[in-house]
Amino acid sequence: MKIRIFLTMVFAGLLMMGISQSVLSESLDMFKGEKGTIRIAGGTAHIPVMKEVAKQIMTVNPEIQISIAGGGSGVGIKQVGEGLIDIGNSGREPTEVEIKKYGLKVFKWAIDGVAVVVNPNNPVKSLTKSQIKDIFSGKIDNWKRIGGMDKPINVYTRDEASGTREVFWEKALDREEITKKANVVVSNGAMKSAISQDSYGIGYVSVGHIDQTVTPVTLDGVMPTIQSVKEGRYPVFRGLYSCTKGEPVGLTKKFIDYLFSPEGQKIVQSNGFIGVK
Amino acid sequence: MMRPQEWIAEKVFFLSAIFSVTITLTIFGFMVILGFPLIQKGHALSLLSKPWIPENGFYGIYPMIIGSLAISSLGVAIAFPISLGCASMISVLGPRPLNLIMRKGVELMTGIPTVIYGFVGIFLLVPIVRELFKQGSGLCVLSASLMLALLVSPTMILFFSDSFSQVPQSYLTAIEALGGSKVQKLYHIILPYTRKGLLIGTLLAFGRGLGDTLIALMLAGNAITVPGSLLDSARTLTSHIALVIAADYESLEFKSIFLCGMVLYLFTTLVIVGVRFIGIREDRRKA
16 A cells, blocks of 8 residues: 555656656657667767756656767767767768768767867967968967967877867868877867966867867957857868767667757757757 | 695686786787788888878887887886885884884875876976976976876885895894994895895886876877977877777778887886896895
8 A cells, every 4th residue: 555655656756757847848858758878979079068968868867878978089980880889979070981881870960160279368369370370380389479478389289089180180270280299188178178277388179168268269360159150251160960870769869859959959059059950 | 635625726726827828918919910911011110110190101109119118217217216215214214103104105005096196297297397397388208207206106115115024134133233223224235135126126117107098198298209308298109099099990090009009018028027037036046
């Protein structure tokens, strides 16, 4: 008897939780009654959005476990292709070879700019494209030459698996060389903390990662913002992609659907990216 | 006649010994097989001496070999005097209760994961190095070596202090009877007697430093060039593997990390062989 009362109460509780949440969000409804895990890894620019989405889903349904790891775009594509994870994030479009080899399905759910950033203490706030190329190739090695302090420039770049690096190298540096003396960091977050600590450093991060700890530099007079990317004035941008091996099914499909839902796209925008819908 | 329990125990231990030896050899075999395309094409030797410029098709690991050797030898060089002093204090010079506390403290230090050292290094050591020398980003050979010294010194201290305690009591009694002070005891008896032990401990610490990944990855800056000074950014073989492992499986970049693995394996093997060699000579001398 007691057990039955208890069960009824639990059931009623669950029902009420469900009702209250369905008021909050309709798109999250599809996760109700689901159970299981979603493993996500890859691009580090994606992480803030992934975390927020995972939080929403896991609050509605604690039975769903979502794990989010970094590693870089290369890692995301490779691991999802090998079937180690359910969703592989990539900050660059997967190549034809990769798509064919692994049978990838590619979902582009946001557009993101890549901005050159310096420490907030740095008086240099604007650079031309050729100056940026010269800085990253090591030809300009002192801030004095571009209107800053008389200090050597510390160049920071990203590791081989980074989609951010690939896009920056292609669109900002026109595939010109990056100095071998550059320090190499392994995520957008690590880049941000490196630059925020180094008064004489210069690096590049996803626009979604910019906050008061680092200062974006204008490129040929254009400030890297959501607005300027949207209007096509800021040239260094890329899509943010999530890949699955074959057509997504079950929870994975619902996760991706949620990214494209109005709520999902709202999360995308509130993190400083441009939505696709 | 052996009791059955003993027979079982012996076989179980024998099997685990065989198992670990096989694993070690299999790993080496695995690296050779996967790195074979490089060796076969005669790339291996040139890779050992060339720079790393993937855009131009150079996948040399020479800068990383130098980076590894520089950071770990400097780390051990910094750790050696500190460890020697600390071990002397614990085993010979210091007052007893303090020694116990110090020894426990050092034992505790061996349990700290390297990522903690890396983390502390980024937020405490790197800014100090950067401001002190007013050059570079602070992510450099010096920062990594200093932190590595902190990582390997507990191993060295414990090893040294254990070998100090192996000095025969009769020798110690003799020098006390002659009216020798503690410092004289250390300098004239203990240090000469344990010279080999010191060397082995140092070699082991060097091996540990060479194999560590996270400290160099987080603090050395990872630039793909041969460091010209202590304040230059550098990359070790281990962090190179960690950074390149994400590249495409089919690419030469990826294949070249097996060569890194082989070089690391070779270095570690040399260290171990050196330790064994010294150990054997030591045993003969004492016998």
